[in-house]
Amino acid sequence: MPRPKNNRIVFEPPLYKVFVPKGEDSVKPGKVKIGLDEIEAVRLADYNGLTHEEASVAMQISRSTFTRLIEKARKKIADIVINGKELVIEGGNVHFKNNVIKCLDCHVVVKTKIEECITECPTCHSHNLLNFAGSYGHGDCCTNI
Numbered sequence: 001m002p003r004p005k006n007n008r009i010v011f012e013p014p015l016y017k018v019f020v021p022k023g024e025d026s027v028k029p030g031k032v033k034i035g036l037d038e039i040e041a042v043r044l045a046d047y048n049g050l051t052h053e054e055a056s057v058a059m060q061i062s063r064s065t066f067t068r069l070i071e072k073a074r075k076k077i078a079d080i081v082i083n084g085k086e087l088v089i090e091g092g093n094v095h096f097k098n099n100v101i102k103c104l105d106c107h108v109v110v111k112t113k114i115e116e117c118i119t120e121c122p123t124c125h126s127h128n129l130l131n132f133a134g135s136y137g138h139g140d141c142c143t144n145i
């Protein structure tokens with residue numbers, strides 16, 4: 001399948017997909033979806049402290065696209081924190097540069113290049129592995145970037 005031109009590059013899959021507010025009342029929180037590209041923008045600029053220019057280069061998008069992306073992400077995060085909503089990370093027009101593999105037996109976390117295919121835990125040799133890129137519906141599609 002040909003890759004659309006405007007895919008954004010995400011360094012590696014996020015470790016946590018869902019965040020739920022903890023509170024006294026059990027009112028069902030609203031749900032806010034944040035794209036993998038939006039969370040990557042926050043990671044690069046707000047967490048790692050890159051300029052918008054540097055971060056846009058890392059994601060292989062224009063600076064103006066990056067600015068729009070991070071503004072959208074910040075609005076959503078503000079809504080989540082202020083109003084106690086559930087955050088779900090999913091979607092976004094992205095491919096991963098690297099992958100994260102977690103052993104479900106000994107819980108070791110291994111970071112790999114996206115094209116590396118680990119089938120055995122390096123610590124306990126288990127084959128019971130969680131492939132993070134795979135869990136976001138990625139893997140092979142990311143390797144031809």
Ligand SMILES: [Zn+2]
Binds near residue numbers: 103106108121122
């Ligand atoms: Zn293991």
Ligand SMILES: [Zn+2]
Binds near residue numbers: 096139140143
């Ligand atoms: Zn992909």
